[in-house]
Amino acid sequence: MDMDGSKRIFQRLGPSTSNENGGFSGNKQQKVCIHWRQGRCNRGNQCNFLHQELPNRGTQQGGMNNGGFPGNSKRPHGISDDDSARSGLRRNTNFNNKWGRQQSHNNSSNNINGSSSRVVVKTDKVCKYWVQGSCTFGDQCRFLHSWSTGDSFSLLSQLEGHQKDVTGIALPTGSDKLYTGSKDETVRVWDCQSGQCAGSITLGAEVGCMLSEGPWVFVGLANLVKAWNIQTNTELSLSGPVGLVYSLVAGSDLLMAGTQDGTILAWKFNITTNNFEPAASLQGHTLAVVTMVVGANRLYSGSMDSTIRVWSLETLQCLQTLSDHSNVVMSVLCWDQFLLSCSLDKTIKVWAATDSGKLEVTYTHNEQHGLLTLCGMHDAEAKPVLLCSCNDSVENCIRVYDLPSFLERGKIYSKDHVRTIQIGPPGFFFTGDGTGLVRVWQWVAQQTPTTM
Template sequence: MDLDAHGGNKGVFHRLSGGGGGPRGNHNDSNKNQKVCFHWRAGKCNRFPCPFLHRELPPPNSSASASNGSHPAKRGFSNDSGFSGHPAARRTPNFNSSSTWGRTGNNRVVKKTDKLCNYWIQGNCTFGEGCRYLHSWSSGDSFSLLTQLEGGHQKVVSGIALPSGSDKLYTGSQDETVRIWDCQSGQCMGVINLGGEVGCMITEGPWIFVGIPNLVKAWNLQTNADLSLSGPVGQVYAMVVGSDLLFAGTQDSEILAWRYNAATSIFEPAASLKGHSLAVVSLVVGANRLFSGSMDNSIKVWNLENLQCVQTLTGHTSVVMSVLCWDQFLLSSSLDKTIKVWAATERGDLEVTYTHQEEHTCMIQGLLKLCGMHDLEGKPLLLCSCNDNSVRIYDLPSFSERGKIFSKQEIRAIQAGPGGLFFTGDGTGQVRVWNCKAEQPTPAT
């Protein structure tokens, strides 16, 4: 590897070595209509006082089911890891099995300021604290910016990897480099020049895999092995490890698979999965299945035992940018501006059980990247980056919004870390480190 010493960084994120407006309570109900506020359910009510109830009405009887949608099936798609593909988030999710998708909890309302001040970004807003627009890179009180890594990439950050047990963070970019950051000081410790744009980056055990045009680079942090896996045609957009195989989704619509041979210390070609008609841009493994999202607007489901396609999901109307397994569900995001939740039927096939779409989508041209993690209380969160230069953070399964993260350009890379940390990389090359904060108790009424 071609390592060059690189400059420092004044930001520090020591927590790696160790492992907006506030919530509102229910208002006085004595003079309210006995009707639940639609905007409160969506986490968007900004009326004070509000003429409608900010709490759920009790059911007519104990045996009645919830009225806001049917309960998704809990069969045929179990996965004990909770979120798959994220080692730092592999914990059993803590949620009520009777919850329904899209229901807003009765104790989480985000007081939102949705527009970032352009003058503040440029450093010359004269209104100061009196400005009506946001002077912060985030809204909501459940997380905060820990630090931003200075002196970094010059183009889009397309991959972030935090190897288990390592004190280094690795970031890849379309500027054809991988940068190595020290987790104690936040300084850039080295630059690896690849000679090709980084399309994706993952880590598994001691290995780091980087996808570039026509090649996958593999580095072993324990043995210092430096391998090149040939076979891809065009850019490698997505990778995942499952069933002792490394899978790579490529620009020419194929999914290539390699198996590591310990005797020869090389990765040997194992299979080529064909079925998509356009580039494969997202991959995830869960429940003994490989799921692939493509520019052909479809998701294919592959049996990991025989590597055969067992189903094609066609619910999206544009590019499927990201797929994620959570518990017994598959989640997918697309440039059609929706997140779809898929659950298994009695036959074992997947079908859409819930579709989430932002109420105000005029500024959003599509959804880019999904990332799953848990907050400090073990509650599951979904992070979704949008191409309006923001990341929405949702509770699961309610999809109530905790807040947003903002950036100067699109955030193309999100990675969960330990202890409530997560990392984002945007189109300017900026890498930021965030941390979840302990949830504030709901004020008494």
């Protein structure tokens, strides 16, 4: 929070007794200058309109509303790595756990209570003039001059080249190259050392998803899965899907694809033939399967039919159908003994196994907007963190939460929605947005105050 900048903004509120050479004139029209609101009025004290916000009706100048903020202010908008995700879900007999236990405390701590504080916080929105490189307010601007809030991560690099939504990011084992796929029908290959594009592959169809498993890179397309082995330069085409392949996952020596028609197809690699051979077709979902995760010898699949299905990887049979979401289940992930899921119904649900072995919701976290994707990882201090992308056309933000408390750590903003978040090498992660931009982020260790 820029306390100094906020105070300067607050000092502009209210009438002034100064003459026209020293400040506001008593003859100013009682109308707020639209150019000042946009941050570009160049008339300063000579402007005939107010350079201040008028107080809300029913609220005295300098008074407080119910939230503890000045009546004319806007209220600001509060896991595991791959190894722990694969550890799966264990039975949890104690549903009185600590999920979200500090959320209410966090919300209240962000409020400015008492009329004596009289501090206006910066608006929780990226300055569009700063984005264009033309904001003249600097630190005094009421809007953010940054693509993120919070001090535990920072933007390291931006990879520009895709023309449409980034739908997949893959970093194969033993490679110094990053692979990204897009709706612009290309896969781009980036050099991890220089950040430059090392090549582009035109596929002739939009990329629905991507997966890296060992030396393999898999790309989900319409009616097809492409497979590349970067060590042997092998290229394979796996047929069978009907419609676009929205999700890919590997587990128990199987490659599985969630398709547009609701079917989950499975292939097994045959060393003798050096090919992936069809192994099973899992039926049950009535609409497209858009997300999958493997844990505890189980496959969890989320669908546009608003359900999550639990499958045994031994028998490939459906063990349970979870129907607590009321809209598309966009993302699922495993953390410790829990399953986490997010949906366009504006909730993140935490599932745990009961004594009977069935999954039930043990905590629900509510958001103001639908959720697009979840990604769990550890920060620079090895603390579990959850990143969730919101379906918000205004902010286009990723919310960063501590687990299991759901205390907000910060936000990441983009020019368009983020559908892809991918864990990178230790200390790094990647995001891909609707403009085609891929960003590289780095976790930053918290500074510990030193005592003399």
